[in-house]
Amino acid sequence: MLNIVNKSATERNSLESALRMATKGSAVLLIEDAVYAATQGSVAAAKIQSAMADVQIYALGPDLDARGMTSRVLDGVKVVDYGGFVDLVTEHNCCQSWL
Amino acid sequence: MSDMMDDMDEGGEGVVKKFMFVNRKAPHGTIYALEGLEVVLVSAAFDQDVSLVFVDDGVYELIKGVNTKGIEVKDFSKTYRALEGYDVEKLYVEKSSMDARGLTEEDLIVDVTVLDSTEMANLMAEQDVVISY
């Protein structure tokens, strides 16, 4: 399962819910305002870091760039472009948007 | 149907997929719960393996004792009771979402299966199509 999260973790609980219901070995892709969670010093950083033991975290590069956050990305978070986003969708049997 | 979809028709008939509708929003504040329910009713005509899940604020969609007269909108909570008539019988609620809102099964308008977060995660992982609001 590819879990797609698009909202800031300080605005909504969608990241928290996605991580709570992400099975081991699944993936979480952060897009739009959700990318802030994958940056150093954010309140969600600890959640992202502990989740990385079981799930792979990805963040959409163009959304990081647009928000001036690219240099702050946490170690272990894989940054992908839109081509990588498409690949993630095709590589996983199903995807779910945590709106 | 447009010509563009013709290539999608091959092998389309008789396919039964696991469809899950994920409700995570409270009713009335936004339209997602109501319009989400409309998709579920339509999906029933397609003979798919449909599940509805209610997590986070979505559990508020199922609460008993609703009265929408004062806000002058339709009370669609009763429609959840009608789902059985459409052969939509798989309704699941996440326990921790209910706990976090001080709710139990007794507070809900329909019979549901209560799952813990791991069980819910496993159910989601089995699906072919997940539509969420």
Place this chain on the structure above:
Amino acid sequence: MKIGIMVSEGPYNHQASDSAYLFARTAIEKGHSVPRVFFYHDGVNNSTKLTQPPQDDRNVVNRWSKLAEEHGVDLVVCIAAGMRRGITDDILAPGFRISGLGQLVEAGIQCDRLVTFGD
């Protein structure tokens, strides 16, 4: 691979339609097909030709029309959601058509993946 898309928010207010468009365009560039984009909830507002963004801004509606024209993407506006929001045949931009919710379910059945972009 056939990838269906659902867009649940209108243009400009949310990033959803931009993200969906960039995803769709990239998927096509990579050799996948996007047979249908289904516009639901406020997403139906992506379909009106009356949209007039400032000259220096992207035109979200025209971009979808162009994708339909060049790559045969079926742009379907939900009739129930559209009627609620005043979207009728006479204001549809090129490439869009109005149809029922069954088109969303059908895209879920017939596509290999269905990706939702919303709020």
